[in-house]
Amino acid sequence: xxxxxxxxxxxxxxxxxxxxxxxxxxxxxxxxxxxxxxxxxxxxxxxxxxxxxxxxxxxxxxxxxxxxxxxxxxxxxxxxxxxxxxxxxxxxxxxxxxxxxxxxxxxxxxxxxxxxxxxxxxxxxxxxxxxxxxxxxxxxxxxxxxxxxxxxxxxxxxxxxxxxxxxxxxxxxxxxxxxxxxxxxxxxxxxxxxxxxxxxxxxxxxxxxxxxxxxxxxxxxxxxxxxxxxxxxxxxxxxxxxxxxxxx
Numbered sequence: 001x002x003x004x005x006x007x008x009x010x011x012x013x014x015x016x017x018x019x020x021x022x023x024x025x026x027x028x029x030x031x032x033x034x035x036x037x038x039x040x041x042x043x044x045x046x047x048x049x050x051x052x053x054x055x056x057x058x059x060x061x062x063x064x065x066x067x068x069x070x071x072x073x074x075x076x077x078x079x080x081x082x083x084x085x086x087x088x089x090x091x092x093x094x095x096x097x098x099x100x101x102x103x104x105x106x107x108x109x110x111x112x113x114x115x116x117x118x119x120x121x122x123x124x125x126x127x128x129x130x131x132x133x134x135x136x137x138x139x140x141x142x143x144x145x146x147x148x149x150x151x152x153x154x155x156x157x158x159x160x161x162x163x164x165x166x167x168x169x170x171x172x173x174x175x176x177x178x179x180x181x182x183x184x185x186x187x188x189x190x191x192x193x194x195x196x197x198x199x200x201x202x203x204x205x206x207x208x209x210x211x212x213x214x215x216x217x218x219x220x221x222x223x224x225x226x227x228x229x230x231x232x233x234x235x236x237x238x239x240x241x242x243x244x245x246x247x248x
Contacts, residue, residue: 033239066092094127113243118151153211162220166198
């Protein structure tokens, strides 16, 4: 049985975060692996995508994915196509659309999937936010493209999905300081007392500073919950869960 986390976005927008529960992938990808780039069997990944999509009233051909590279490129999606629902749009870390029935899909296994929506404008977005994307400005770029499509930051809602938490995401001292300088609020300390990053806190601070009044956090640490989430930092070879947002 699938375990889907509702993003709580305002109607009519829909948004969910998948977990690894359910699905047909075998170890080390066991569960609902949605990624085609990790070495999992293509047939199993497509079956997982179809399971997730059908649970939401769609098929995997309605999903738009991207080949995430920890960059800041945002793509405006006019509709699904084979590349979008198969390999994914290349060199892209965020997606924006006004098209109904298209599910923007961001994958993660420690990095944050962030879902955004301005229901009044009929514009939704999804961004892949890791350390590099956070300091590079992927959230600002996503909001910029959404604004070009008619969205207003003050009307836009955002929900942050599961990711590596600030108690677990250990990094070198210099990296923690550098990220904090570029993305204030990101520096943290692990539960064992070493420098760390809190991507959720940093992303939330950026969105609030950009004018959003409502930024929600689904929660869940990918590193601490192996039975529920994939984690690259914990396991290395593993699958990916996703964040999906769409206009019905």
